Amino acid sequence: MRTGDRAGERDLVRGVSFAVGTGERVGIIGESGSGKTLTCLAAAGLLPDGLTMTGSIAVRGSDRDLVSAGERELARLRGELVGMVFQEPMTALDPTMRVGRQVAEAIRLHARRTSAAGGTRRVRGADPRVLALLAETGLDDPDRVARAHPHQLSGGQRQRVVLAMALAGRPGLLVCDEPTTALDVTVQARVLDLIDRRAREVGAAVLFISHDLAVVASLCDRVLVLYRGELVEQGPTVQVLTDPQHDHTRRLLADSDLTGPMLDGGPVR
Numbered sequence: 001m002r003t004g005d006r007a008g009e010r011d012l013v014r015g016v017s018f019a020v021g022t023g024e025r026v027g028i029i030g031e032s033g034s035g036k037t038l039t040c041l042a043a044a045g046l047l048p049d050g051l052t053m054t055g056s057i058a059v060r061g062s063d064r065d066l067v068s069a070g071e072r073e074l075a076r077l078r079g080e081l082v083g084m085v086f087q088e089p090m091t092a093l094d095p096t097m098r099v100g101r102q103v104a105e106a107i108r109l110h111a112r113r114t115s116a117a118g119g120t121r122r123v124r125g126a127d128p129r130v131l132a133l134l135a136e137t138g139l140d141d142p143d144r145v146a147r148a149h150p151h152q153l154s155g156g157q158r159q160r161v162v163l164a165m166a167l168a169g170r171p172g173l174l175v176c177d178e179p180t181t182a183l184d185v186t187v188q189a190r191v192l193d194l195i196d197r198r199a200r201e202v203g204a205a206v207l208f209i210s211h212d213l214a215v216v217a218s219l220c221d222r223v224l225v226l227y228r229g230e231l232v233e234q235g236p237t238v239q240v241l242t243d244p245q246h247d248h249t250r251r252l253l254a255d256s257d258l259t260g261p262m263l264d265g266g267p268v269r
């Protein structure tokens, strides 16, 4: 993967190349500005205007290439192949629209696609599937949440709503960029458990960015280490975090709170 500005003057992420297998959890770590978010945005086909990329990213085997897909096709593939959860849930939610309508819209987009392929009927109005999706993300009172506007919910509740929407199309890949960093520390672990459980339930692979190496150790099978826009090390999580080969990985480890017992047994599943 390679991203750069249109004039090609500056490559922000260079030669970062990797595959994510079906159901696999891949963590991305690296210092601030190393290119983690741009890599995730590229995987989701959401690079900011002015940035381009060459390369290829396949989801669920190698039958679809998100990178070579055009804008229109990407809009269609997004949600079907890739769901996204970002650090700040409000960036994914419309503040003026009730939550239920937003979740219904995510379902409708997917239903339209599947009915075009001869599958499910189109969904209209208030839908029990909205409530079911909200309930699946552990929201206690789905009825109330569906009627609420985003600002009436807590940060943790909002992130659960975003996760429900991201998984509405049962995507092959869930991209999570620091999904709990902006949340109250008391709900972080619960939201992480939820991401872990729901991704497994829908069979989604996970591309997971975190500054917290203990979280990466608990969630990810494999880890990629970025440094100044380059992939400097990758491998099974336990191997990279117990026997780092690159100086940058060693520095990240030295700066972290990660301790040996957190790595015992690898991903906690």
Ligand SMILES: Nc1ncnc2c1ncn2[C@@H]1O[C@H](COP(=O)(O)OP(=O)(O)OP(=O)(O)O)[C@@H](O)[C@H]1O
Residues within 6 Å of the ligand: 012, 030, 031, 032, 033, 034, 035, 036, 037, 038, 039, 048, 051
């Ligand atoms: N839209 C943009 N235009 C130009 N440069 C950008 C743009 N977005 C990010 N960058 C630059 O690209 C580099 C990588 O940014 P990126 O956000 O991917 O880093 P990161 O590893 O996710 O950092 P952090 O951990 O702080 O979120 C940085 O130098 C950043 O300043």
